[in-house]
Amino acid sequence: MNSIRALIVDDSTVMRKIVERSLGQAGIKLTEVFEAGNGAEALAVLQENRVDLVLCDINMPVMDGLEFIKQLASVENAKGVPVVMITTEGSESHVVQALSSGARGYIRKPFTLEQIRERVIPILAGQS
Amino acid sequence: MKTATEVPVADDGHKGWIPLLELATREVFEMMLGSQLSAAQDITEANLDITSMVGLAGQLCGMLSLRCTQKLAALMASKMLGTDPDAMGPELADACGEVCNMVAGNFKNKISGLNDGCMLSVPTVVTGKDYNLRSLADYPALEVQLALEGRPIIVTLEIHS
Numbered sequence: 001m002n003s004i005r006a007l008i009v010d011d012s013t014v015m016r017k018i019v020e021r022s023l024g025q026a027g028i029k030l031t032e033v034f035e036a037g038n039g040a041e042a043l044a045v046l047q048e049n050r051v052d053l054v055l056c057d058i059n060m061p062v063m064d065g066l067e068f069i070k071q072l073a074s075v076e077n078a079k080g081v082p083v084v085m086i087t088t089e090g091s092e093s094h095v096v097q098a099l100s101s102g103a104r105g106y107i108r109k110p111f112t113l114e115q116i117r118e119r120v121i122p123i124l125a126g127q128s
Numbered sequence: 129m130k131t132a133t134e135v136p137v138a139d140d141g142h143k144g145w146i147p148l149l150e151l152a153t154r155e156v157f158e159m160m161l162g163s164q165l166s167a168a169q170d171i172t173e174a175n176l177d178i179t180s181m182v183g184l185a186g187q188l189c190g191m192l193s194l195r196c197t198q199k200l201a202a203l204m205a206s207k208m209l210g211t212d213p214d215a216m217g218p219e220l221a222d223a224c225g226e227v228c229n230m231v232a233g234n235f236k237n238k239i240s241g242l243n244d245g246c247m248l249s250v251p252t253v254v255t256g257k258d259y260n261l262r263s264l265a266d267y268p269a270l271e272v273q274l275a276l277e278g279r280p281i282i283v284t285l286e287i288h289s
Contacts, residue, residue: 088233
């Protein structure tokens with residue numbers, strides 16, 4: 001798998017760092033990592049930068065993850081970019097809402113490296 | 129991670145949920161900090177000077193709190209970030225809030241029927257010891273006392289309804 005550019009969206013700085021480190025530990029090589037503290041910041045990052053993967057929390061201030069996915073379609077740079085939700089909100093309604101809005105995967109916190117491998121690598125490899 | 133378990137809402141003040149609260153806490157520390165928690169008893173609460181709280185609303189209303197010392201919070205943050213505990217700054221409160229948030233989420237995921245009907249607030253973190261927390265809980269608080277590397281952690285669930 002080629003090295004990728006990723007955008008990590010979470011209102012917790014600590015959690016953004018954990019997700020970044022977990023991607024590396026799961027064997028995903030990162031060329032560049034962008035960070036955003038909410039959906040609005042993430043949209044601004046994507047206006048200026050092209051990424052290969054977005055990992056996004058749901059519960060965030062200003063703009064939550066579900067609204068972010070809805071607005072993602074309007075960003076030219078983000079067309080076709082897979083979004084994986086990483087969140088403590090594990091309810092079925094949230095999963096259905098996220099996937100029907102365009103998310104390609106869903107990971108509950110707390111997560112294992114195995115879950116990152118199983119749910120992210122196939123998406124990057126175009127298998128899911 | 130264990131999957132959801134059917135737990136009847138009994139008249140015992142939800143005491144049947146205590147093992148699930150403990151399991152939810154242990155799993156978060158194992159999966160996100162790579163650390164095993166041990167059992168602890170007779171913790172001196174006066175020494176615990178950082179409290180993180182997450183509100184629950186919907187089918188279950190209440191508040192989940194996690195209390196420990198700031199030294200332990202720094203250790204938790206350092207384990208999450210892979211850095212030196214002495215170098216921790218604002219990440220300390222952030223880490224505590226996130227751990228509390230994950231414990232609350234993991235706990236509600238373990239109770240059948242609760243997951244879809246209960247929402248979590250963003251975490252709030254209070255530092256210092258000189259404060260009183262007044263809860264309007266309808267039931268006695270559920271409490272789990274654990275320790276990380278010998279340092280105590282108290283996880284409490286106050287249930288309003």
